[in-house]
Amino acid sequence: MKKTIFLILIVILAIGCNSSKKELYKTTDYFVNSLSTEYESYGLMGLKYSKTTEDGVYTVFPMGRLINVKIKKYVENDVYESLKRDLLRHYKNDTRVHNVYICQGGTIMIDCRN
Numbered sequence: 001m002k003k004t005i006f007l008i009l010i011v012i013l014a015i016g017c018n019s020s021k022k023e024l025y026k027t028t029d030y031f032v033n034s035l036s037t038e039y040e041s042y043g044l045m046g047l048k049y050s051k052t053t054e055d056g057v058y059t060v061f062p063m064g065r066l067i068n069v070k071i072k073k074y075v076e077n078d079v080y081e082s083l084k085r086d087l088l089r090h091y092k093n094d095t096r097v098h099n100v101y102i103c104q105g106g107t108i109m110i111d112c113r114n
Helices: 002-037 043-049 077-090
Strands: 058-063 066-071 099-102 108-111
Touching (some): 002 058, 002 077
16 A cells, blocks of 8 residues: 555656656747747847746746756756756757757756857
8 A cells, every 4th residue: 555655656746747847848949949930039138038837946048049947946966967968858859959058057058059
């Protein structure tokens, strides 16, 4: 019985985490796409286009042709490394994205510069 409850809890947590990442990917995809269809660049005022996921975990905003992804709570560096790897996998075959990296400010940048 305890194993069943534990497994159900794990599944619920996994689904919750995946929905947060799905929303993050949907948001970053929106900005990546807009840089190839709608905007040449968001300029320095990209913060006004900022979007936060419904669960409040991630904030995403464009700056120029970069897309900034910030985790809204304190986390260790390995969490940012893991998110960077996930985003690199997500954009692996997307020629509009040239790089995904962790910048000195402790956020992740998706580089869409030409």
